[in-house]
Amino acid sequence: GENVEQHPSTLSVQEGDSAVIKCTYSDSASNYFPWYKQELGKGPQLIIDIRSNVGEKKDQRIAVTLNKTAKHFSLHITETQPEDSAVYFCAASDPVFSGGYNKLIFGAGTRLAVHP
Amino acid sequence: SQTIHQWPATLVQPVGSPLSLECTVEGTSNPNLYWYRQAAGRGLQLLFYSVGIGQISSEVPQNLSASRPQDRQFILSSKKLLLSDSGFYLCAFGRTDTQYFGPGTRLTVL
Numbered sequence: 137g138e139n140v141e142q143h144p145s146t147l148s149v150q151e152g153d154s155a156v157i158k159c160t161y162s163d164s165a166s167n168y169f170p171w172y173k174q175e176l177g178k179g180p181q182l183i184i185d186i187r188s189n190v191g192e193k194k195d196q197r198i199a200v201t202l203n204k205t206a207k208h209f210s211l212h213i214t215e216t217q218p219e220d221s222a223v224y225f226c227a228a229s230d231p232v233f234s235g236g237y238n239k240l241i242f243g244a245g246t247r248l249a250v251h252p
Numbered sequence: 253s254q255t256i257h258q259w260p261a262t263l264v265q266p267v268g269s270p271l272s273l274e275c276t277v278e279g280t281s282n283p284n285l286y287w288y289r290q291a292a293g294r295g296l297q298l299l300f301y302s303v304g305i306g307q308i309s310s311e312v313p314q315n316l317s318a319s320r321p322q323d324r325q326f327i328l329s330s331k332k333l334l335l336s337d338s339g340f341y342l343c344a345f346g347r348t349d350t351q352y353f354g355p356g357t358r359l360t361v362l
Contacts, residue, residue, distance in 0.1 A: 168349040168350075170350065170351075172353070177356075177358070178355060178356065179342050179353035179354050179355045179356045180296070180342070180353045181353070182350070182351075182352060182353075185350065225295065225296065229349050238348055238349040239298065239301070240298075240349070240351055242295050242296045243295065244294070244295045245294075245295055
């Protein structure tokens with residue numbers, strides 16, 4: 137089955153700097169890669185996603201890149217702000233289809249701290 | 253718009269007591285529904301998923317069970333809680349591959 141590794145586990149940056157979180161996946165058949173942001177005590181919030189037919193996607197200060205050959209994808213946050221501080225999870229679809237169901241395999245998470 | 257609700261938000265239960273957590277979804281029909289557990293400082297563990305009323309699949313054998321009595325209602329239950337059942341329980345819904353999470357229930361078993 138699919139396996140997702142996420143690095144680093146913790147990341148500390150100064151406000152205004154960029155932050156990059158990287159994930160690798162094992163199953164080349166995976167075709168959907170979402171990123172979630174989880175603030176303390178809350179449920180994960182989908183912030184951006186990318187599909188295997190696209191190499192890069194951007195939404196304001198957030199971008200995701202996908203390298204299918206190397207089987208890794210990355211989250212890029214530019215001009216970081218203190219409110220970006222949270223735990224970020226990557227995920228990859230595990231291509232098991234049963235009546236339209238598609239399972240997500242999550243990375244272990246990255247705790248991002250943005251210091252003013 | 254689509255929204256997902258979970259209750260209660262927090263729960264403290266003694267070992268051996270029963271459990272019932274509820275999740276409801278609004279603004280969509282026939283969603284896929286999921287229950288996840290998140291231990292403190294850890295990742296997301298998929299417990300159950302459902303593609304329709306009465307259709308439940310279990311990912312991890314344990315003393316928890318799930319039911320889907322209505323299209324947009326998903327319930328997580330236990331007859332007797334263990335200390336190891338403590339954690340943050342998240343319900344999610346989706347169509348095909350995208351999943352959206354609810355606010356979660358913090359369960360502490362003492």
